[in-house]
Amino acid sequence: MTDRTRDRDARLINDHYDALAAGGEESLVQRLHAAFVAAGRDPGTLSLDEVAGIDQLHLGGRAASRSLAALGELRAGQRVLDVGCGTGGASRLLADEAGCEVVGVDITIAFIEVAEWLSAATGLSARTRFLCADAARTPLPDGAFDVIWCQHALMNMPDLAGVLAEWRRLLTPGGLVLLHEVVAGDNPEPLALPVPWARTAATSHLQQREAFQASLEAAGFVPVSVRDVTATALAWRQKHGHREAGTEPPPNLPGPALIFGDEFAEMGRNLRDNLAAGRVRILEGVWRLA
Template identity: 75%
Template sequence: MRDHARYLVDHYDALARTGGESLPARLRAAFLSAGRDPDRLTLDDIAGIDQLHLGGRRASRSLAVLGRLKPGSRVLDLGCGTGGASRLLAAEYGAEVTGVDITAAFIEVAAWLSQATGMADRTRFLCADAAALPLQEASFDVVWCQHALMNMPDLAAVLTEWRRLLVPDGKLLLHEVVAGDNPAALALPVPWARTSGASHLRSRQAFGAVLAEGGFVPVAVRDVTEAALAWRQKHGRREAGEPSGEAPLPGPALIFGDDFAHMGHNLRDNLADGRVRILEGVWRLA
């Protein structure tokens, strides 16, 4: 396994790496503690671990609308995590979704949650590297990616693979973190990296240039940083709230560990002072 791939597995499944229970075991136990049957769940039950990106389900819906996603679209969800966007696109937009992630624990959880929420017949999941996918060429109408490209050091290789997989009039829908205009070093850790060497942020200009070199033409691109910051501030306040006395539904801390709160605070600060920005956009094949 390449160094960056090994890092991603260790980062996103850190608690298991340090000798704790596996991610599926931790999550199943947490659902039981919260009074939920882990094999019969609703999309609301799993919202806290469903979409591990800024904006949650609202951001995914916004991107789907911007991309004019049609029923029956064959969507490749890259960096799918626990499969939240895959399930949302299938349930609300009638898409046929294949989710891919390099972290095996995420894929195991994604398949389980789709089964538990009755979505197994409309989603499938695969553990693989985004730059080398065992999938047939020209088999997707849309490549979908949210908060994953900053974990991919060789974006050019990834885009080459995506071109292979898209049909000739295919689209690329992205909701991504880019470097801001403030040159100060990132406050670390953040949800995608614990060290600076593991974060592969590009400026908006460099990001656009590599997409153009990869054969993708922008259709609609907008900066949604302010909305992302407001969402992070709201969720930060919620995470810091007083305990209710009841066992909570599973949240990101069960995935990232006890330092998730620190990651969230740093992400808020990085957004607030312009060290990172959030872009939402649609590109098409040239």
């Protein structure tokens, strides 16, 4: 992949996840600050419960992160790289609940700015740090991590082989990869778009489950435990869809619509329909570096 192609892909991802700012609105940090003030909260001192609506941008929310952490048997003191960390929710959860030391990396500049602020506001800056970088080319040293963690991010990464090679470089011998990922389903119909990770096909890089797992194994990652959690993800998406459709009282605290804009309700419905129709599936699993 050429540098020009990488730069183009990075712009597409930033434009997708920071579309409101690209369209002339205030920055994501400014919008979220204002929303917390409007909700009667101090943006400088927040709890993990208060920020959960904007820092767990994946199916299943905190429950999915806790399930993956339990599957990987994470321990205090482990060094974790959170790839595609978004606004840093999983990084903070692993630091707070599992006692891990976490570095989050994301290519979206606005997400890193929010992640740093929220870690400071929740008192977790000492155990989490964040950098804006391409997941296939990070400035981190060899063998720096015991665990690679990734939730709903690889479908935005066109250079899967490059990302997996980087993970191999960054992991200690016998290190773990923990994934909660979206893959293509058996239904060959085109995706209903937009979805949370893509407004067009240009930023969606889903792989079939078999090809996805084969890529991991070819890169030297041996499956330890892999399971299909699509039914659980669909039930969660259906429950949250009721709230977004207005059939349940809206939460007082900021939610994903402040990040994705008015399209978020449609993104959620399309994701639900794609899951129900078998156009996408969700995998949860642990792999070990051979």
